[in-house]
Amino acid sequence: MKKLLNNVSVSSILVALVGLVLLLMPSLTNKIIVYGIGIVLLVYGAGRILRYVTTRDAASAMANHDLSIGLICAVTGLFMLLYSSVVISILPFLFGLFLIFGGARSIQTAFDVRRFHGVHWVFHLVIGLVFAVAGIEAIRDPFSTASLLTRFVGLSLLLLGIYMFLSNRKVNELRSKYIYEEDIIDQDTVK
Numbered sequence: 274m275k276k277l278l279n280n281v282s283v284s285s286i287l288v289a290l291v292g293l294v295l296l297l298m299p300s301l302t303n304k305i306i307v308y309g310i311g312i313v314l315l316v317y318g319a320g321r322i323l324r325y326v327t328t329r330d331a332a333s334a335m336a337n338h339d340l341s342i343g344l345i346c347a348v349t350g351l352f353m354l355l356y357s358s359v360v361i362s363i364l365p366f367l368f369g370l371f372l373i374f375g376g377a378r379s380i381q382t383a384f385d386v387r388r389f390h391g392v393h394w395v396f397h398l399v400i401g402l403v404f405a406v407a408g409i410e411a412i413r414d415p416f417s418t419a420s421l422l423t424r425f426v427g428l429s430l431l432l433l434g435i436y437m438f439l440s441n442r443k444v445n446e447l448r449s450k451y452i453y454e455e456d457i458i459d460q461d462t463v464k
Contacts, residue, residue: 282441289434295427299420302427303361311353311360318347365422369411376405 295302321343328334353360379401387394411422 285437292430299423307357311350314346314350318343369408372408376401
């Protein structure tokens with residue numbers, strides 16, 4: 274049990290450190306992530322192409338789509354490596370579209386709740402408008418959004434790591450107190 278609690282402490286510190294790096298160095302982190310994914314896709318794609326070329330079982334190679342999947346992955350990975358700034362700018366655009374979609378759904382939910390005489394429809398409307406505005410802003414200025422998004426994820430991970438560490442310490446403290454009280458109760462019943 275103690276080993277598990279120590280592992281939780283170590284992992285919470287690692288989560289907090291990753292969050293801190295994302296928070297303090299968002300553009301460098303974005304490039305590292307894009308390059309990492311690009312390299313993985315390129316290697317995976319090359320492996321699938323190689324498997325297609327070297328296999329003797331033509332039916333298996335055709336059924337697995339090794340060549341087409343390999344080409345798509347390799348070209349995508351190469352594109353990510355050569356045009357990392359474009360990829361970084363596309364991600365906030367996609368994130369913005371996702372936020373707009375979520376905002377539109379929340380706005381519809383607000384009007385549906387109002388239609389059925391619900392009392393909290395304004396809450397859904399405000400949330401939907403906030404999501405929609407954030408999505409429009411992400412699409413309008415993707416380069417600053419990429420950095421802001423990375424910082425937000427970094428801050429979230431930093432806070433999560435701190436929370437995990439502190440809650441782990443609290444659980445460990447309560448566990449020790451509980452075990453101590455159980456020992457006292459057991460000693461009283463022996464007497």
